[in-house]
Amino acid sequence: xxxxxxxxxxxxxxxxxxxxxxxxxxxxxxxxxxxxxxxxxxxxxxxxxxxxxxxxxxxxxxxxxxxxxxxxxxxxxxxxxxxxxxxxxxxxxxxxxxxxxxxxxxxxxxxxxxxxxxxxxxxxxxxxxxxxxxxxxxxxxxxxxxxxxxxxxxxxxxxxxxxxxxxxxxxxxxxxxxxxxxxxxxxxxxxxxxxxxxxxxxxxxxxxxxxxxxxxxxxxxxxxxxxxxxxxxxxxxxxxxxxxxxxxxxxxxxxxxxxxxxxxxxxxxxxxxxxxxxxxxxxxxxxxxxxxxxxxxxxxxxxxxxxxxxxxxxxxxxxxxxxxxxxxxxxxxxxxxxxxxxxxxxxxxxxxxxxxxxxxxxxxxxxxxxxx
Amino acid sequence: xxxxxxxxxxxxxxxxxxxxxxxxxxxxxxxxxxxxxxxxxxxxxxxxxxxxxxxxxxxxxxxxxxxxxxxxxxxxxxxxxxxxxxxxxxxxxxxxxxxxxxxxxxxxxxxxxxxxxxxxxxxxxxxxxxxxxxxxxxxxxxxxxxxxxxxxxxxxxxxxxxxxxxxxxxxxxxxxxxxxxxxxxxxxxxxxxxxxxxxxxxxxxxxxxxxxxxxxxxxxxxxxxxxxxxx
Numbered sequence: 370x371x372x373x374x375x376x377x378x379x380x381x382x383x384x385x386x387x388x389x390x391x392x393x394x395x396x397x398x399x400x401x402x403x404x405x406x407x408x409x410x411x412x413x414x415x416x417x418x419x420x421x422x423x424x425x426x427x428x429x430x431x432x433x434x435x436x437x438x439x440x441x442x443x444x445x446x447x448x449x450x451x452x453x454x455x456x457x458x459x460x461x462x463x464x465x466x467x468x469x470x471x472x473x474x475x476x477x478x479x480x481x482x483x484x485x486x487x488x489x490x491x492x493x494x495x496x497x498x499x500x501x502x503x504x505x506x507x508x509x510x511x512x513x514x515x516x517x518x519x520x521x522x523x524x525x526x527x528x529x530x531x532x533x534x535x536x537x538x539x540x541x542x543x544x545x546x547x548x549x550x551x552x553x554x555x556x557x558x559x560x561x562x563x564x565x566x567x568x569x570x571x572x573x574x575x576x577x578x579x580x581x582x583x584x585x586x587x588x589x590x591x592x593x594x595x596x597x598x599x600x601x602x603x604x605x606x607x608x609x610x611x612x613x614x615x616x617x618x619x620x621x622x623x624x625x626x627x628x629x630x631x632x633x634x635x636x637x638x639x640x641x642x643x644x645x646x647x648x649x650x651x652x653x654x655x656x657x658x659x660x661x662x663x664x665x666x667x668x669x670x671x672x673x674x675x676x677x678x679x680x681x682x683x684x685x686x687x688x689x690x691x692x693x694x695x696x697x698x699x700x701x702x703x704x705x706x707x708x709x710x711x712x713x714x715x716x717x718x719x720x721x722x723x724x725x726x727x728x729x730x731x732x733x734x735x736x737x738x739x740x741x
Numbered sequence: 742x743x744x745x746x747x748x749x750x751x752x753x754x755x756x757x758x759x760x761x762x763x764x765x766x767x768x769x770x771x772x773x774x775x776x777x778x779x780x781x782x783x784x785x786x787x788x789x790x791x792x793x794x795x796x797x798x799x800x801x802x803x804x805x806x807x808x809x810x811x812x813x814x815x816x817x818x819x820x821x822x823x824x825x826x827x828x829x830x831x832x833x834x835x836x837x838x839x840x841x842x843x844x845x846x847x848x849x850x851x852x853x854x855x856x857x858x859x860x861x862x863x864x865x866x867x868x869x870x871x872x873x874x875x876x877x878x879x880x881x882x883x884x885x886x887x888x889x890x891x892x893x894x895x896x897x898x899x900x901x902x903x904x905x906x907x908x909x910x911x912x913x914x915x916x917x918x919x920x921x922x923x924x925x926x927x928x929x930x931x932x933x934x935x936x937x938x939x940x941x942x943x944x945x946x947x948x949x950x951x952x953x954x955x956x957x958x959x960x961x962x963x964x965x966x967x968x969x970x971x972x
Contacts, residue, residue, distance in 0.1 A: 414870050415869075415870075416866055416869075416870070441869075441874075442866070442869040442870050443869045443870070443871075443872050443873055443874050443875075443877075444872075445870075446872070447870055448870070448871075449867065449870040451863070451867060453863070455861075455863055455864055455866075455867040456971075457864060457867075457868070457882060458864075458886070458969055458970060458971030459882075459885045459886060459968050459969050459971070468868070468871050468873075468881075469871035469872055472871060472872030472873050472877070473872055498971050498972050499971040500970055500971030500972035501971075501972055514871065515870075515871070518871050518872055
């Protein structure tokens with residue numbers, strides 16, 4: 370396991386208890402504000418000393434209270450991208466970028482620096498001062514500064530929270546490249562499901578200082594038992610589909626969930642993989658193959674689990690090809706249709722969002738195929 | 742020197758030397774104390790704060806007399822310093838520098854402490870995650886950011902050191918060429934008949950030195966503040 374975190378800390382009004390391992394890639398810490406996400410990240414960085422705990426990154430222990438090991442922050446080699454950037458105002462962009470390199474013993478210009486400057490689009494900013502930069506530019510410099518110190522692990526504490534929609538959309542592609550092109554594991558704090566759906570490999574869900582569950586992003590977002598922690602609106606399946614055709618009528622066809630999904634034309638080339646999100650609230654169920662219906666996206670499914678909620682609703686977990694999708698229906702419908710595990714049925718999908726496109730956009734303008 | 746008599750010139754040069762050393766030696770200590778007061782909670786913090794401010798609120802003559810009681814040649818601290826380092830304060834220019842430094846110290850600490858309190862500790866945290874030890878964080882982040890405050894404090898300390906009178910004359914007396922600083926000299930000239938012209942020349946010199954120091958520090962502070970603003 371790439372990152373291993375075990376923490377216990379007693380605050381006056383919150384008990385923090387977290388224990389999870391995560392593989393390489395982007396691990397998202399998800400939860401409402403005040404659930405302790407930032408505290409976990411600060412403990413990993415060494416800015417908070419927990420009562421008890423063990424933290425290791427790629428086999429190197431940073432903290433082990435039982436062995437009396439508490440590395441100070443400057444010896445942890447952790448890159449930290451803060452919500453507000455925290456650039457040094459008295460240094461130029463280039464000096465900011467090189468600050469951590471100097472302390473890591475990496476002096477002078479380097480290929481890594483050139484590559485990162487190009488990747489983050491910082492070339493034109495190098496001689497500027499932080500006070501002149503826009504919020505998005507500041508955040509890109511902060512990311513570059515953290516990465517150039519060649520950290521073992523990159524921490525990002527809601528790096529997009531202080532930015533408006535268009536600025537978020539400007540940074541996200543850089544984060545995706547980071548995930549795909551560097552080997553550095555990333556611990557990413559967010560309370561925006563859209564960011565997590567787009568970026569995360571692993572998700573750890575936190576609630577009131579406690580870890581609820583950690584696992585692969587697709588499993589966590591579609592876990593009905595986490596619906597309250599994630600939010601009823603946001604619970605849903607995350608599928609990876611392959612672009613198989615672009616049709617003349619402006620729709621793209623995706624192979625996903627053991628069938629085909631149609632959505633408004635995506636810019637991706639044929640054969641490319643795409644993450645799409647299907648909210649549970651956008652899925653209707655039918656025992657018979659629906660005919661004479663405007664919806665284009667209908668998948669053959671098999672019911673694998675039914676989980677009644679506290680109210681009149683219930684989550685139905687369905688197996689669609691090799692994937693799982695989630696539907697939120699009423700308990701009355703479950704009874705009326707006689708749904709039970711193992712039963713075949715059809716999922717009518719009202720809306721498919723491309724995980725990339727709905728990030729940064731307002732909920733109402735999210736690019737999705739809506740054929741309800 | 743045409744404008745100044747040798748006696749007057751001696752007083753000016755002595756004052757500059759006293760103020761220079763007083764400021765230079767007090768500055769690092771003032772930065773350290775200001776940092777402790779701004780950033781640390783410790784037992785006796787209010788006591789230290791009070792002690793630092795004492796020279797500001799006590800009558801200078803009292804401070805001068807306390808210095809004499811502490812650093813006089815027969816006082817414990819004074820005797821020990823003379824034996825160990827050969828350092829004598831009583832009735833020497835070094836004593837004038839000590840008095841000037843102590844009188845200016847609270848002013849320096851106040852200005853620098855305000856500057857340190859204005860530095861966002863989050864920037865220092867960011868520096869530590871980038872591999873800077875506590876000392877390096879101070880040198881590379883805190884110090885550049887508080888520079889305008891340090892310059893302002895230095896000017897205040899220097900001005901106070903140039904103008905110090907009460908504590909100096911009580912502690913080290915008014916010996917021409919050794920402890921007779923500018924203010925002491927002006928005072929002495931005013932005590933003798935026909936000394937007004939000399940006193941007036943020294944007053945002009947005082948004003949010129951004060952204005953030069955002020956302009957210099959304003960320029961430096963403005964430059965430092967511009968740098969710190971991030972633009």
